[in-house]
Amino acid sequence: MIFERVQGIARAGAGLPPVFFAALGVLLGVGLLAAACGGGGGGGRPEWAVYLYVNGDNDLADAARADLDEMAQAGFSESVAVVAQVDLPGVPTRRYRLVPGGFALVEDLGERDMAAPETITEFVAWAETAFPARKRALVLWNHGNGWDQADGPSPPSPAAGRRAGSILHERQGDDRSPFLANHRVRGAVEAAGVRLDLLGLDASIMGTLEALYEFRSLAPVLVTSQEVGQLDGWDYTAVLGRLFAAPEMDGEELGRVIVEAYEAFFEEVFYPANPIYEQRHTVAAHRTAVLEEIASEVDALGARLAAGLEDPALRSGAVEEIAAARAAAQAIDREAQPNVYVDLVDLARRLEPDSPLPGLVAEATIADYRGRDRPNAHGISLVFYAPSPLEPDVLPITYDPNYRCYDPGTHTGNAGEFLCRFGWDGFLDAYYEAAGLL
Secondary structure (H helix, E strand, O other): OOOEOOOOOOOOOOOOOOHHHHOOOOEOOHHHHHHHHOOOOOOOOOOEEEEEEEEOOOOOHHHHHHHHHHHHHOOOOOOEEEEEEEEOOOOOEEEEEEEOOEEEEEEEEEOOOOOOHHHHHHHHHHHHHHOOOOEEEEEEEOOEOOOOOOEOOOOOOHHHOOOOOOEOOOOOOOOOOOOEOHHHHHHHHHHHOOOOOEEEEEOOOOOEHHHHHHOOOOOOEEEEOOOOOEOOOOOHHHHHHHHHHOOOOOHHHHHHHHHHHHHHHHHHHHHHHOOOOOOOOEEEEEEHHHHHHHHHHHHHHHHHHHHHOOOHHHHHHHHHHHHHHHHHOOEEOOOOOOOOEEEHHHHHHHHOOOOOHHHHHHHHEEEEEEOOOOOOOOOOEEEOOOOOOOOOOOOOOOOOOOOOEOEOOOOEOEOOHHHHHOOHHHHHHHHHHHOOOO
């Protein structure tokens, strides 16, 4: 949910001159903008366009500046267009294009709400028109909050209570711009009508099945993290540098590059400089074509488990077996939202040793990395509220009434596709009732 700040650690190259900010004041002239929009030499389209939606108008402002500077340090290639829409505290929302020597200003938009769906749609549509390419990657950069939580198909009335979502929080403590629900983000990107080759969520705990399933139609490759992230985020210098050097790579290879760069940073830079720090960071690149089958199998697993709870003679034993599997499964995010997420593969293996889910997740996985303190993390998490505390001094979180399909009569639940199409929430209801926890 919240990126963590660790004192005394700097990303490799952080001592270099701030290339990004040296170029912020350069306004592209009409001729340069036209040349940039036309791609590289010869007037053809570039191989790749990377569209960066950097929502730093919150407590992540310094991290946003650092990541933009990393991008500028990567260099430049006429075969790859890199454009960013950036919002920072106290300054207007602006659009930039990477040029030799850093970023150049393309457009000053005035103050825009980066947590509004229409702002996302407008940016993606503009980027595709102004900087078309053969392959496209969209990166949404911000805090992450996991599954949708409480948000229906339209903004709720004041009587409906708070609205909460999953990503693209605008300002810390600003109720007018809360997290945006996953289904709203999906709808905003779809409305732009742009075919993506990769969607990256540089945000915390967005590697949940609930979120992955929501975004599955937007791109064939999806890059997310199961765990709470670090302020350092992705290693953009390494990622863009490798893309510049080999622009012929496809979306799967770019996903692999993002994972490999992330792993190299944490294993070679971050953890050696912080030997007492918990090594729990994760990132994974997935083939979204397999997510439908994964979600269907989770649905079937939940149905089998719920059926086992129906027989009064067998109920207590089934409850004990399920509780033991949940308690032993790899816990994810023990700090921001403890007792909510478990690793899907580890849970499935403990519930059903012959479960097809581990094989399906392996089929979906292009590349994944987990720190050594998350040995049983496999890139996809699932909501399963713990019935008892797993950490000292942490209260248990029992079943959230919003973890179900949106009910317009009560304004509870959410409109996420996973919860509205499948019955995992029904299994949790049955389990908590059988265990006497509801």
